[in-house]
Amino acid sequence: MIIEEFIGKEIDSLDRSLVATPETRERLDAFAKSNQGCMDPVLTQMAVQYGYLLALNNIKDELKSN
Numbered sequence: 001m002i003i004e005e006f007i008g009k010e011i012d013s014l015d016r017s018l019v020a021t022p023e024t025r026e027r028l029d030a031f032a033k034s035n036q037g038c039m040d041p042v043l044t045q046m047a048v049q050y051g052y053l054l055a056l057n058n059i060k061d062e063l064k065s066n
Helices: 003-015 025-035 040-065
Strands: none
Touching (some): 025 040
16 A cells, blocks of 8 residues: 555544544644533543644655655
């Protein structure tokens, strides 16, 4: 499997996960602010998934530039 396909499949899997993956840092921050300490496990998972999405997109951008 080529790397671009792998990245695409991983990003798609984030879209289908039980916990919504924030598309931007602003959305993650807004959720964190609005939950006021509740749902911390969900917030943690959202942050993990957002970090993974950032990493995948950075790799994809790097591959495009080469």
